[in-house]
Amino acid sequence: MATDPLRAMLADAFPDAAELDVLDRTGTGDHFQVTVASARFDGLPLIEQHRLVYDALEAPLADGTIHELRIKTRGLG
Numbered sequence: 753m754a755t756d757p758l759r760a761m762l763a764d765a766f767p768d769a770a771e772l773d774v775l776d777r778t779g780t781g782d783h784f785q786v787t788v789a790s791a792r793f794d795g796l797p798l799i800e801q802h803r804l805v806y807d808a809l810e811a812p813l814a815d816g817t818i819h820e821l822r823i824k825t826r827g828l829g
Contacts, residue, residue, distance in 0.1 A: 753781045753817045758809065765808035766790040770828055782819040794827035801825040 755774040762772055771789035786805060793801040802823050812818045 791828040794829035
């Protein structure tokens with residue numbers, strides 16, 4: 753999978769994101785690093801922040817399109 757569809761899914765889920773990046777770590781289209789900075793994460797523990805990212809990418813995770821996902825998140829507050 754290309755990074756643009758993943759970036760679009762994350763942008764829909766986090767429209768206020770100050771930073772949103774998707775990197776194909778291996779060039780094979782199934783190992784990704786995502787970085788999201790959003791006020792939506794303010795006050796949430798890291799596990800909850802990551803759960804929101806997993807929720808945003810639920811379809812490609814469920815169908816196996818994403819084999820590995822590394823997540824970096826941070827709030828804005």
